[in-house]
Every structure is written in C-alpha cells, then in structure tokens.
Amino acid sequence: MKTIKFLSTIAFAGTLFIACSDDDNENPDPVNEEETITTMTVTLIPQGGGDTVTLTSKDLDGDGPNAPDITVSGNLSANTIYGGGVVLLNETETPAENVNEEIEGEADEHQFFLIVGGGLNATTTYEDDESDYVSAETGENFTSTNPVGIAFTLTTTDASSGTLAVTLRHEPKKPNDGTLADAGGETDITQTFDLTIQ
Amino acid sequence: MKALLLIILWAIVPMSSVAQECRDTLNGKVTDYHSKVPLENARITMVGRSLEVASDPSGNFAIPDLCPGSYQLEVSHPECKTLLIDIEVDGTTPLNIKLEHHLEELEEVKVFGDAINDKTNSAQEERLKLETLERFSTGSLGDALKELGGVSSLNTGANIVKPTIHGLNGSRVLILNDGVRMQDMEWGDEHAPNIDINSAGSVSVIKGASALQYGGDAIGGVIIMDRARIPIKDTLYGKTMISGVSNGRGGNITTELVKAFKSGWFVKGQGSFKRLGDHEAPDYVLSNTGIQEIGSTIEFGKQRFTSGWDAKYSYFNSEIAILRASHIGNVDDLIRSINNGQPEIIGPFTYDLQNPRQEVTHHLGKFRFYKRFEGLGKLNFQYDYQNNRRFEFDVRRGERGARASIDLELTTHTLSTDFKWDANEKFQLQAGLLGRYQENFANPATGVRRLIPDYEKFDFGGFALGEYQINDRLLLEGGLRYDFTRIDAKKFYQTSRWEERGYNTEFQDLIIEDLGTQLLVNPVFDFHNISGTLGGNHKFDDDSGIKVNYTLAQRAPNPSELFSDGLHHSAARIELGDLRIASEKSHKIAAAYYKDFSSWGFELEPFANWVDDFLLLEPSSVEFTVRGAFPVWEYRQTNARLLGVDAFIYVDWGKPWRTEHRFSLVKGRDNENNSPLINMPAAHLRNKIAFVKPEWKNFEVALESQYVFRQNEVPGNISVFSPEQQQNVLLEVNTPPRAYHLMGLQSKIGFPLGKHANLTTSLVVNNLLDTKYRDYLNRQRFFADDLGRNIMIQLKFNY
Known part of the structure; x- marks a missing residue:
C-alpha cells in the first residue's frame, strides 16, 4: 500500500513538472552577421584621364551557399598608371557598413596583397602605410610604416591578359616579403579578377 | 484513582x-x-x-x-x-x-573501499580504480579512460578530450556523473565532458548500450563515474593531492573532506584547481594552449539501509585556450598549414589564455531518495538540474574579441524513478521511468549567426530489465526500453541556404516568419525509439568464463546533426546538418572470454556493431564566399559496420615482476559506399612491465610502451579549387599521420605520517623520449605536433 502511495506521488509530481514546462512562444531575435564582408570594390583610375575600371565581388549571403558575383567593368589600357583603391562593404546591414574603417583602425593587423598572375603585364605598388591611418585603440596615427594596401598603384605595360588577386589578411606577419606564403595570417577576403590589357 | x-x-x-x-x-x-x-x-x-x-x-x-x-x-x-x-x-x-x-545489495552501507558492482552481467565492462584516476589528476577524464581496452579519444589539442568507445563518441557515449546523465552539449567535436576527474571515486565503462537503465541511445557505450562510498560510522577523513607538471609548467591541487556519523548522516566537500600555461611539442611551444579549471562539489544526506537521501551541488568551470595557429581563414590557409609542417604562429611560453578560447561553466544539482520495502525491493527517486553555459571566443575584427562568437545556455531538468525487485534469490527485476525537459538558448548578442538554434526538448523513457540466475554458473539477463523525444526548435535559415538544402519543397510549412534574406522556421520533430538487450554470463569454472550480449539501440539525432549550419572558423569548414535526419539504429553483438592460469591470464573481447542510418560528418564539397573557398562538411546517413577486438594478457613472472599487454582494433566500414568510415581509431598495442614491492613502502615502478599504428583505412581526400593557386588541389584532410611509439614511466612510494595519515609520492613521465608525433584523432594534427615529454610529480596526503 505504502509502495503504491509512493509511486503514485512520484507519477503525479512528474505530471506537474511536465505541465509546468510550457513554452512561452516567443520568437528569437534574428542575428545580422556583423563581421561579414559582402562586397569588395576595387577602383582603378587612370592617371591623366581615361576610363575608370571597377572590379567588384559581391556575395550578399556571406558565408551562405551562393558564390560571389564577380564583375569587371572593362579592359585596362596598355602602358598606363592606375591609381587603385579598395572599398569593403557589409551590405547585409542597412545602410551598408563600410568595413574600411575597421581595417584602417587596425591597419597594423591587416594587409592587402595585390598579386598579378597568369601573364598579365602589370605591377602593383603600395601607396599607403600604417602611419596614414588612425589607430582605433589609441586614437592617434600609427607610428609604424608597413604597407596596408587600401591605396595602391597598378602600372600596365604591353597588351596581355591574366589575373589580379586581391587578398586581405588578418594578423599576417608584418613586415613580410610581399607574398601570401610568407605573410601567413587568416584570409578575411580574397578574390581573383580576370583582366585584359589592350 | x-x-x-x-x-x-x-x-x-x-x-x-x-x-x-x-x-x-x-x-x-x-x-x-x-x-x-x-x-x-x-x-x-x-x-x-x-x-x-x-x-x-x-x-x-x-x-x-x-x-x-x-x-x-x-x-x-x-x-x-x-x-x-x-x-x-x-x-x-x-x-x-x-x-x-544480500551482501551485494548493501551498497549504501558498505565500508569505504573498492565495493562497486558491475553495472551489467553480460556486457563488456571495465573499470578504472581510484589510484589510476589519481595519476590523471592534472589531465582529463578522456585521458584516464584510454587506459582501458577499446577506449580512445577524439582530441582538439591536449585539453579537449572526448572519450571514444569502440570507435564512437559524442552523443553515442553517455556519461553518468554520480547517477546524473551529463547534458553538456556533447554533440560538438570540440566540446569535452564538463567533469572534474578528481571528483570521481571510480569510473566504469560499458562498451555498448546494454545498460538500458541509463538510456537506450548509447550506441558507443556508457561511462559511469561513481563517488567513493561513505561509511556509516563516526569518522572524519580527507585527502589532498598536489601535482606539478613540466609540460604546461603548471599543476593541480585537489582536496576533499568527509564527515560521517553512525546515524547515517554525512557531509562531503571536494574542490580542485588546475592551471597550465602553453603546452610544448618537442620542437616548439604550442602557442595559446593553456587551461584553467575549477571544480567543486558539496554533498550531504542521510543514508541507512532501509531508506536514505542525499543532495548534491557541483560546479565546474574551465577556460581552455585553443592553439592560435589552428584558427584559419579559408581553404588556402588550411592547405598552407598542412604543407608547412609546423604551426605558423609560435610565440614564447605564456600562461595567458587568448582567443581563440572557450569558457564553459557547468552547474549540477541533484536530489536522490531511496527506500527499501521489506520482502520486495528498493525504490529510487531522483531529480537533477543542470545548467551548461558555453562561450567560444574567436579572433575577430574590430573590438569584438572580448565578445563571444558562440554563447549558448543549456538548461536541463530530469526526474527519474526506478524500482528494483530483489526479493527473489534467482530472479531480479528493475523497472523505471524518466522525464526530461531541456532548453537551449543561443544568445543573439554575439553578432554571429547561431550555429545551434534555440530549442526545447522533451524526453520520456521507460524501461524494464530482468536477470535470472539459472544455476551457480549461468546467468541470463534481458531488457527493453522505450524513449520518446520531441525537439521543438526555432531557427533562422538564410533564404539561400534553405533553398540550397531543398527545404523549400519539403519543409515550407515550417516557416513562421520571412525576413527576406532570412527565414525563421519552427521544426518540431518526434522520435520514438525502442531498445533492447539480451545476454548471458557463463562460468566454466572459477578461473574462466564467457559473456555474450546482443543489444539493439536507437538514438535520436542531436541538435547539431539536425540544425548545424554555418562556418566553423576553428576548422575552416562549413558544417551542415539536415532536417531529414532520422534515428540511428544499432545492432551490436559483443562477447568476452577470460581465463586465468596460475601465473598468467587473458581476456578476449570481440564485437560487431551494425548501424543502420549511421550518422557521420565528412567533407563532401566546396563552397565559395568572399573569404575564399571552404570545404563543406555535411552530415549524412549510411549503413555502417564496425568490427573490432580488445585483447588483454597479463603474466606474473614471479614476484615482484609483472607484465601487461593490451591490443585494440576497430574497423569501420560504410557499407553503402563500400569505403572506410572517417575518424576510426587506429589499432594500438600497449605493453607494460611493472616492479611491485609492497614491503618497500608500497614501492612500484612501471615502464610502458605504446605503439599506435597508422590508420590505413580512411575515406578519400577531396579536390578543391584554390583561388590562390588558380587550380584544383587535393585537400589532404583525410590523410592519416604516421604510426608512432611512445614510452612512459610511472613510479610511486608511500610513507606513513603518524597513526592515521600517510603520504604517497609519485612520478610519472609521459613521452619519455620526447618523440615527435601526430595522432589521427587529434583535430589539430594539421597544424602542429602533439605533446612532447611531460614530467609529473605528485604528493598525496590521506588523513
């Protein structure tokens, strides 16, 4: 008898306990990925006039399954010096967030690598260094002078076709010999553009 | 008057x-x-x-x-x-x-000492004693369990060690911490059990699911940690252990105190603290691999033969730094790491725990009550509460490093009761019920899309087990269990992912909110699982016997297998679960044969495990993002077969010499694709020679050799397009490392300190020869060598 009483008490307690755990039907808040870079725009402006060439890589679903959309606005002219600039955006937020600000604030932890490949007759040169940017930590310009690569020049020679790979590394070895292999670090963004010089 | x-x-x-x-x-x-x-x-x-x-x-x-x-x-x-x-x-x-x-039923009143019963009669079962556990005081539960045959581990570095039984780990291995089933996000490869090894009195491992009283889903096995028995007498005793290790340049202190009364009242307190800095491989410092761990337990109650109760609270906190060089950006970074042969980031030794790191806190509360009914049996009733909070910190851009990338809180309430009829000498029956409610909250403040969604989970289970002693030599046992699981999740999917998975044709009705680029869905899945076991134990004579057991086990998929969807920076891979995943079903046959001769003996334990709808996570394809290419690791189901054997031989060469020899082998096969299963432990052989001289103050010294074969049976590598190299390259994520051989040394001696106290000192050296090696089941094998030599000195005071 005692046994039955015990068992039934427990069974009853169990029912109560299940009954209490009613869900509150509140929906979770969505998360907008903060660190995503969706869009990279490389602008190449010829010195002394001519058509500006814009290279864009856009991946609005970030780390999602869709591959980035790559566009190249036109061909480069031979024997021309282009002033280059890179702009990074996070377009999952409205208005789109300019990620350059964060890169500049941590210029000593970042570097763009502009690698010409596949027989393209062109060279790139860094046009900025860390001391051009204000450190987010100290509020003052960096004192170190390693290259960053937000601003650069691209110099073309003869007509040819090939690639320009733009890679942003986080926490690379600085200074480095300008190759990705030596720099190490983590890739924040990378895209290879097919270009033609005519 | x-x-x-x-x-x-x-x-x-x-x-x-x-x-x-x-x-x-x-x-x-x-x-x-x-x-x-x-x-x-x-x-x-x-x-x-x-x-x-x-x-x-x-x-x-x-x-x-x-x-x-x-x-x-x-x-x-x-x-x-x-x-x-x-x-x-x-x-x-x-x-x-x-x-x-029933002497064996006197668990609660038995005097302090080695008095733990086998949990099953017919299954393969092994136990680690307190003295072995003490040797691993600065390590983890997973390290200690590898002393047993058939148990290996899946590691992420040296600090995150997931026990693996007969080739299976994670949700397939149940861990019972003093009667409480651990609910600590065991689904992730880089989630170690949140247990302080110093709180256990003994650990039993059941290699299979036949102990149905603990759950029907232990396709791998069950790990049962018991605390040491507390005597019913007026006494006060304790233990303090101080250990120092050279590799990590830190140590551990643990202490416990027990006060017991003749009336059955007792109170016990235990606490430990561990702190290690960067570990070291033979040639370099493994930068950012330190750990800090705090564990404490307080327990009190009243225990008597006829009835008793106890209440317990335990706290566990660990902060683990993860090898800096293992945090990478994309597939090119991974290829570079594999080819480099040594980590990209090697700094000077430090105690600092930097990002990437994880911080996990586990609270466990338990109340248990038992009562014996004369001529009938024993009733148990238990309620337990667990709260597990996990933060994972990544290397992040901007000032976000101090904000966790993963912030999960898992809360579990469990109510269970069972009754054991032990009145009959020959026949015993145990039946029980379980109800569990679990809630997971994924904090959106991380600024990173949730890997695991918010969910509620309800479990209900019931079981009956019986054993029948046919005669002095033969015992049969069997059992049945039913489990119901409902998982009710609310998850955001990227619209592109929802369509890529094909969910828009099958699960469109689950959508409760459409935010344009994201969809909020509310999957509610029910799983009905039945498990059963049948086995026998026959003794040929006093020195030999055989055990045979068949178990059917079913496991409902865990939240990671169902809902995982996102980029794992620590592994540079995109992990994808699948809403269509069903329960796994395992049929396992295991046997154990032992025989003791006058100066030697052996034990042979073969097994075969057929798993229908076996769940595995393996690299399948590549996805491109602006960050570059990432290998996609997808959960899929297949029919698998695992075969293996554990063998153990000991020889007494005449006092004081003794040798022990162990060999374990597991072979896993994907029967549908006719290919090997991923992450199966390699065969390994261990030989130990010991010199034991109790008359010299319990002096012991042992030399151990461990040979781990190369895992030759692995699935093929995948080919990926490398944006950096502008061509397809072979991503050698499945290439196993070479075989390796490690030597170890253990030594111990005890000194009495007065009448009731004694001091035991011990010296343990792991990887004595400072051998360079990498292990197939260490997820950091792509980035760095495993640990170099480690010398540990330990002082233990019993009082």
Missing part, C-alpha cells in the same frame, strides 16, 4: 516475578529481509551469557528457561550482517528476526 492503581500494580508486579520461576521461552524465526526466505544456521547469542542457539532449516529457534526481563541478542549468519536486538521477555515471547542477506 489512577495513581492508586499504579501503586498497586507496582507493588504486585515485582512480587509476582519473584514468585515466578524462570520458565519463559523465546521463540523466533530468522528470515531474509528481502525474500523472507528462512535462514538456517543463524547463531543467536545472549549477550553477557554463555548461551547460544542456532536456527533450524526452517529458520526457527527457541531459547527456553528464561527469566522475564530484558535481554540483548546478537544474531549472526555467515552471509549476513550481524545484528544486535534488545528484547523484553515475558512469558512465551515470539521474535522475528530479519537479516540483510
């Missing part, structure tokens, strides 16, 4: 007793408490007199010619606990005496 009557009585009674001659008789019967079976040959002694009688075959006894008055009897029986009984004899006095006959 009343007073007068009392006076008269008072006057008459002594007179009458004087007048009476001593002709009273004590008639009685001695029976077993549980089964009420009469006990023969119980000796009944009158304390203070030289009078002793024995019970006859029907348990009856009689002590004639007694004078009225009070007596004390001592009742003893060879198989029972001796009992003292006070009795008032007046005339022919009847007395029924109940003795506790």
Whole structure:
C-alpha cells in the first residue's frame, strides 16, 4: 500500500513538472552577421584621364551557399598608371557598413596583397602605410610604416591578359616579403579578377 | 484513582516475578529481509551469557528457561550482517528476526573501499580504480579512460578530450556523473565532458548500450563515474593531492573532506584547481594552449539501509585556450598549414589564455531518495538540474574579441524513478521511468549567426530489465526500453541556404516568419525509439568464463546533426546538418572470454556493431564566399559496420615482476559506399612491465610502451579549387599521420605520517623520449605536433 502511495506521488509530481514546462512562444531575435564582408570594390583610375575600371565581388549571403558575383567593368589600357583603391562593404546591414574603417583602425593587423598572375603585364605598388591611418585603440596615427594596401598603384605595360588577386589578411606577419606564403595570417577576403590589357 | 492503581500494580508486579520461576521461552524465526526466505544456521547469542542457539532449516529457534526481563541478542549468519536486538521477555515471547542477506545489495552501507558492482552481467565492462584516476589528476577524464581496452579519444589539442568507445563518441557515449546523465552539449567535436576527474571515486565503462537503465541511445557505450562510498560510522577523513607538471609548467591541487556519523548522516566537500600555461611539442611551444579549471562539489544526506537521501551541488568551470595557429581563414590557409609542417604562429611560453578560447561553466544539482520495502525491493527517486553555459571566443575584427562568437545556455531538468525487485534469490527485476525537459538558448548578442538554434526538448523513457540466475554458473539477463523525444526548435535559415538544402519543397510549412534574406522556421520533430538487450554470463569454472550480449539501440539525432549550419572558423569548414535526419539504429553483438592460469591470464573481447542510418560528418564539397573557398562538411546517413577486438594478457613472472599487454582494433566500414568510415581509431598495442614491492613502502615502478599504428583505412581526400593557386588541389584532410611509439614511466612510494595519515609520492613521465608525433584523432594534427615529454610529480596526503 505504502509502495503504491509512493509511486503514485512520484507519477503525479512528474505530471506537474511536465505541465509546468510550457513554452512561452516567443520568437528569437534574428542575428545580422556583423563581421561579414559582402562586397569588395576595387577602383582603378587612370592617371591623366581615361576610363575608370571597377572590379567588384559581391556575395550578399556571406558565408551562405551562393558564390560571389564577380564583375569587371572593362579592359585596362596598355602602358598606363592606375591609381587603385579598395572599398569593403557589409551590405547585409542597412545602410551598408563600410568595413574600411575597421581595417584602417587596425591597419597594423591587416594587409592587402595585390598579386598579378597568369601573364598579365602589370605591377602593383603600395601607396599607403600604417602611419596614414588612425589607430582605433589609441586614437592617434600609427607610428609604424608597413604597407596596408587600401591605396595602391597598378602600372600596365604591353597588351596581355591574366589575373589580379586581391587578398586581405588578418594578423599576417608584418613586415613580410610581399607574398601570401610568407605573410601567413587568416584570409578575411580574397578574390581573383580576370583582366585584359589592350 | 489512577495513581492508586499504579501503586498497586507496582507493588504486585515485582512480587509476582519473584514468585515466578524462570520458565519463559523465546521463540523466533530468522528470515531474509528481502525474500523472507528462512535462514538456517543463524547463531543467536545472549549477550553477557554463555548461551547460544542456532536456527533450524526452517529458520526457527527457541531459547527456553528464561527469566522475564530484558535481554540483548546478537544474531549472526555467515552471509549476513550481524545484528544486535534488545528484547523484553515475558512469558512465551515470539521474535522475528530479519537479516540483510544480500551482501551485494548493501551498497549504501558498505565500508569505504573498492565495493562497486558491475553495472551489467553480460556486457563488456571495465573499470578504472581510484589510484589510476589519481595519476590523471592534472589531465582529463578522456585521458584516464584510454587506459582501458577499446577506449580512445577524439582530441582538439591536449585539453579537449572526448572519450571514444569502440570507435564512437559524442552523443553515442553517455556519461553518468554520480547517477546524473551529463547534458553538456556533447554533440560538438570540440566540446569535452564538463567533469572534474578528481571528483570521481571510480569510473566504469560499458562498451555498448546494454545498460538500458541509463538510456537506450548509447550506441558507443556508457561511462559511469561513481563517488567513493561513505561509511556509516563516526569518522572524519580527507585527502589532498598536489601535482606539478613540466609540460604546461603548471599543476593541480585537489582536496576533499568527509564527515560521517553512525546515524547515517554525512557531509562531503571536494574542490580542485588546475592551471597550465602553453603546452610544448618537442620542437616548439604550442602557442595559446593553456587551461584553467575549477571544480567543486558539496554533498550531504542521510543514508541507512532501509531508506536514505542525499543532495548534491557541483560546479565546474574551465577556460581552455585553443592553439592560435589552428584558427584559419579559408581553404588556402588550411592547405598552407598542412604543407608547412609546423604551426605558423609560435610565440614564447605564456600562461595567458587568448582567443581563440572557450569558457564553459557547468552547474549540477541533484536530489536522490531511496527506500527499501521489506520482502520486495528498493525504490529510487531522483531529480537533477543542470545548467551548461558555453562561450567560444574567436579572433575577430574590430573590438569584438572580448565578445563571444558562440554563447549558448543549456538548461536541463530530469526526474527519474526506478524500482528494483530483489526479493527473489534467482530472479531480479528493475523497472523505471524518466522525464526530461531541456532548453537551449543561443544568445543573439554575439553578432554571429547561431550555429545551434534555440530549442526545447522533451524526453520520456521507460524501461524494464530482468536477470535470472539459472544455476551457480549461468546467468541470463534481458531488457527493453522505450524513449520518446520531441525537439521543438526555432531557427533562422538564410533564404539561400534553405533553398540550397531543398527545404523549400519539403519543409515550407515550417516557416513562421520571412525576413527576406532570412527565414525563421519552427521544426518540431518526434522520435520514438525502442531498445533492447539480451545476454548471458557463463562460468566454466572459477578461473574462466564467457559473456555474450546482443543489444539493439536507437538514438535520436542531436541538435547539431539536425540544425548545424554555418562556418566553423576553428576548422575552416562549413558544417551542415539536415532536417531529414532520422534515428540511428544499432545492432551490436559483443562477447568476452577470460581465463586465468596460475601465473598468467587473458581476456578476449570481440564485437560487431551494425548501424543502420549511421550518422557521420565528412567533407563532401566546396563552397565559395568572399573569404575564399571552404570545404563543406555535411552530415549524412549510411549503413555502417564496425568490427573490432580488445585483447588483454597479463603474466606474473614471479614476484615482484609483472607484465601487461593490451591490443585494440576497430574497423569501420560504410557499407553503402563500400569505403572506410572517417575518424576510426587506429589499432594500438600497449605493453607494460611493472616492479611491485609492497614491503618497500608500497614501492612500484612501471615502464610502458605504446605503439599506435597508422590508420590505413580512411575515406578519400577531396579536390578543391584554390583561388590562390588558380587550380584544383587535393585537400589532404583525410590523410592519416604516421604510426608512432611512445614510452612512459610511472613510479610511486608511500610513507606513513603518524597513526592515521600517510603520504604517497609519485612520478610519472609521459613521452619519455620526447618523440615527435601526430595522432589521427587529434583535430589539430594539421597544424602542429602533439605533446612532447611531460614530467609529473605528485604528493598525496590521506588523513
């Protein structure tokens, strides 16, 4: 008898306990990925006039399954010096967030690598260094002078076709010999553009 | 009036007793408490007199010619606990005496020491004793369990060690911490059990799911941590252990104190603290691999034979730094790491724990009550509460490093009860019920899309187990269990992912909110699982026997397998779960044969495990993002077969020399694709020679060799397009590292300190020869070598 009483008490307690755990039907808040870079725009402006060439890589679903959309606005002219600039955006937020600000604030932890490949007759040169940017930590310009690569020049020679790979590394070895292999670090963004010089 | 009557009585009674001659008789019967079976040959002694009688075959006894008055009897029986009984004899006095006959059932009253039962009769089962656990005081549960045959581990570096039984780990291995099933996000490869090894008194491993009282889903096995028994007597004792290690340049201190009373009351406190800095491989520092761990437990209760209760609270916090070089950006970074041969980031030694790192806190509260019913059995009732909070910090851009990338809180309430009928000598039955409610909250403040969604989970289970002792040599056991699981999740999917998975055709009705680029969905899945076991244990003679067991086990998929969807930076991979995943179903046959000769013996344990809808996570394809390419690791189901054997031989070469030899092998096969299964442990062989001389202050020294073969059976590598190299390259994520051989040394000696205290000092050296190696089941094998030499010195005070 005692046994039955015990068992039934427990069974009853169990029912109560299940009954209490009613869900509150509140929906979770969505998360907008903060660190995503969706869009990279490389602008190449010829010195002394001519058509500006814009290279864009856009991946609005970030780390999602869709591959980035790559566009190249036109061909480069031979024997021309282009002033280059890179702009990074996070377009999952409205208005789109300019990620350059964060890169500049941590210029000593970042570097763009502009690698010409596949027989393209062109060279790139860094046009900025860390001391051009204000450190987010100290509020003052960096004192170190390693290259960053937000601003650069691209110099073309003869007509040819090939690639320009733009890679942003986080926490690379600085200074480095300008190759990705030596720099190490983590890739924040990378895209290879097919270009033609005519 | 009343007073007068009392006076008269008072006057008459002594007179009458004087007048009476001593002709009273004590008639009685001695029976077993549980089964009420009469006990023969119980000796009944009158304390203070030289009078002793024995019970006859029907348990009856009689002590004639007694004078009225009070007596004390001592009742003893060879198989029972001796009992003292006070009795008032007046005339022919009847007395029924109940003795506790089941010595093995005396768990709660047994004196401190090695008194743990086997959890099953027919399954492969092994146990780690306290002294072995103490050797791993600065390590983890997973490290210690590798001492057992058939147990290996899946590691993320040296600090995150997931126990693997017969090739299976994670949700397929249940961990019971003092009767509480751990609910600590065991689904992730880089989630270690949140357990302080120093809180355990012993650990048993059941290699399979046959212990159905703990759950029906232990396709790999069950790990049961028990605390040491607390005696029922007035006593105060404790232990303090201080260990220092060279690799990591830190150590561990652990202490416990127990106060017990004869009345059954007890209180126990335990605490430990561990701190290590960067570990070191033979050639370099493994930067950012330190750890800090705090564990404490307080427990009190009242334990008696017939009933008892205890309450417990335990706290565990660990902060683990993860090898800096293992945090990478994309597939090119991974290829570079694999080709480099040494980590990209090697800094000077430090105790700092930097990002990437994880911080996990586990709270566990438990209340247990038991009561024995005479001639029937024992009822258990338990409620437990667990709260697990996990933060994972990544290397992040901007000032986000201090904000966790993963912030999960898992809360679990469990109510369980069982009843064990043990009245019958030959036949025992145990039946129980379980209800569990679990809630996971994924904090959106991380600024990173949730890897695991918010969910609620309901479990309900019921089981019945029986065992039948056919004769002295043969025992049969069997059991059945049913489990119901409902998982009710609310998850955001990227619209592109929802469509890529094809969910828009099958699960469109689950959408409760459409935010354009994201969809909020509410999957509610029910799983009904049935498990069963059947086995036997036959002893040929005192020195040899065989155990055979078949178990059917079913496991409902965990949240990671269903809902995982996102980029794992620590592994540079995109992990994808699948809403269509069903329960796994395993059929496992295991046997164990042992034989002891005069100076040597062996044990052979083969098994075969067929798993229908076996869940595995393996690289399948590549996805491109602006960050570059990432290998996609997808959960998929297949029919798998695991075969293996564990062998153990010991030889006593004449005192004081003894050797032990162990070999374990597992072969896993994907029967649908006819290819090997990923992450199966390699075969390994361990040989140990020990010199034990108890007369030299318990001196012991042992040299151990461990040879781990190369895992030759692995799935193929995948080919990926490398944006950096502008061509397809082979991503060697499945290429196994070479075989390796490690030597180890253990030594120990004890000194008495006064009457009740003693000191044991021990020296342990792992990887004695500072061998460079990488292990197939270490997820950091792509980035760095494994640990170099480690010297540990330990002082243990028992008082």
